[in-house]
Amino acid sequence: MPIPTRRTTRLALAALAASSLALSGCSTQGSSDTHAAVAADATVQHTGQSGGSKPLPTTEADWKPVADTLGRAGTLMDKTVYRVPLPRKDLKVTSQGVEIKPGLSLGGYAAFAKYRDGAMLMGDLVVTEDELPKVTDALQQAGLEQTGIHKHLLQQSPAIWWTHVHGMGDPAKLARGVKAALDQTSIPPASPAPPTQPPVDLDTAAIDAALGRKGTADGGIYKFTVARRDPVTDGRHVLPPGLGITTGINFQPLGEKKAAINGDFVMTADEVQHVIQALRKGGVQVVELHNHSLDEQPRLFYLHFWATGDGATLAKALRPALDANRLAPPTS
Structure with a gap:
């Protein structure tokens, strides 16, 4: 049985709402209130113009079938999102003369959250141009939706693509679909994290001050992850930030406190041009929207960007773009 898509789920909800309306028409007392309540509920279910259904709290044990299927352990975020990293450590990618570390731009993921009507999968797979058709076929065969296919870098060798995926249903079945797609790539088996973090040759204090946020060292990359201020829904589901609804800014040290920066801004339509203008004013290249x-x-x-230069100077160039959209407020 194929994994239900959002469209089939919503069609079923619409049919249920219509059936409820028809049945409510048989009663005499309170029929107007019933009609109004059901119609309002149908509108909420279809458009997501409500608080929506929040993800359920879970434990690490709840996600063991997913970890076992993928052969990779994930991290439980805020007790709701189980996020499995899928870095392409096997690839040697260069862009504009910079050798790209996996943590800068080659870190795919699969994130899962449980709702009352099933588990949701949202993910981003990093694939070569040769792998992309086979990965697409595997995802489609598994009933998973592809919701974006694009690039994160400008000139690059070899050619790399990123494909976003979505699914609803049984979490182990969703994981099997992801695993089938990964099997079409040369992604290596999961490896344990190093006991200590490699040094980050950047003025991280100056970068933190410029962005008004505290970054995190991860595998030699200095990272910032910023959630949006307002809630985001998908149909009747509230999407927590851990599913990928965040702005990400990554600094890869290049020596002498210099860095390559890459990542993406998450924006509403009215914010897009302001972010682009702020980035260009700071000399930051726009990669893809x-x-x-x-x-x-x-x-x-989502807007991906790229620049190289002094790390603290780049952070100052990025700050106006951060301030141009409704992200969670800075800590300082």
């Missing part, structure tokens, strides 16, 4: 999902509310767009 696209969607990661098909019908979230509010509609979100």
